[in-house]
Amino acid sequence: MxxxxxxxxxxxxxxxxxxxxxETTLLSGRTVGEIIPGNLFGLTGYEFKICGGSDSxxxxxxxxxxxxxxxxxxxxxxxGAKIRRKGMYKRKTVRGNIVxxxxxxxxxxxxxxxxxxxxxxxxxxxEKAEExxx
Numbered sequence: 001m002x003x004x005x006x007x008x009x010x011x012x013x014x015x016x017x018x019x020x021x022x023e024t025t026l027l028s029g030r031t032v033g034e035i036i037p038g039n040l041f042g043l044t045g046y047e048f049k050i051c052g053g054s055d056s057x058x059x060x061x062x063x064x065x066x067x068x069x070x071x072x073x074x075x076x077x078x079x080g081a082k083i084r085r086k087g088m089y090k091r092k093t094v095r096g097n098i099v100x101x102x103x104x105x106x107x108x109x110x111x112x113x114x115x116x117x118x119x120x121x122x123x124x125x126x127e128k129a130e131e132x133x134x
Contacts, residue, residue, distance in 0.1 A: 003023065003024055003101075004021050004022065004023060004024060005021070005022060005023075005024050005027060005099070005103055005104065005105065005106055006019060006020075006021050006104065006105045006106075007019070007020045007021070007022055007027075007041065007105075007106050007108060008105065008106070008107045008108065009041065009048060009108050009109075009110070009118070009122065010051075010107065010108065010109045010110065011110050011118050011119070012109055012110065013110075013113075014118075014119065016119065018118065018119075018122040018123075020041050020122065022040060022041065024100075024101050024103070026040050027040070027099045027103075027106065028099055028100060028101065029098065029099065029100075030050060030098070030099045031050070031066075031097050031098050031099070032050050032051070032052055032053070032061055032062075032063040032097040033049065033050060033063060033097075034049070034050050035047050035048070035049055035111055036048045036049075036050060036108065038114065042121070043114060043118065043121055043122075044114060045112075045113070045114025045115055045116075046110060046112060046113060046114040046118065047110070047111045047112035048108040048109065048110060048111060049108060049109050049111040050099070050106060050107070050108055051107045051108060051109050052079070052106075052107045053095075053099070053103055053104075053105050053106040053107055054095065054103075054104060054105050055070070055095045055102045055103055055104055056102060056103075056104040059080070059093055059094055059095045060079055060080040060094055060095065061094070061095045061096065061097055061103070062079055062080065062094045062095070062096065062097060063079075063097050064097070065094065065095075065096040065097055066096060066097060066098070067096035067097075067098060068095075068096050068098040068099070068100035068102070068103075069095075069096055070093055070094065070095055070096075071093070071094060071095075071096065072091050072092070072093050073091070073092060073094060074089050074090070074091050075089065075090060075091075075092050075094075076088075076089055079094070080092050080094045
């Protein structure tokens with residue numbers, strides 16, 4: 001039962017990802033594929049789409065399973081399974097598509113950009129400190 005969720009915010013234009021930690025209650029009940037306003041992260045004008053995630057044990061979230069529990073499903077080579085033989089299926093444990101208190105990480109992509117670049121808002125402060133030393 002995590003009280004915080006690690007959110008990985010991906011910027012497809014730049015090809016960079018940024019990490020932000022927020023409270024579980026802010027995203028509880030949201031589903032994979034849902035659009036989230038950037039105000040939750042302090043990024044006004046931005047919108048993010050939930051692309052996936054994983055729970056505290058590392059089981060991935062599957063978009064087609066409408067629950068917040070773990071399920072053992074029969075899968076081919078796709079999310080949560082890497083099967084090499086053609087035509088082979090395996091039973092794998094995955095998490096449903098609803099964010100809950102068991103979710104440890106959520107992956108998001110920018111769907112709508114704000115006025116200021118995301119790298120200026122979320123870039124680590126270390127780079128600026130190194131430049132001032134020189």
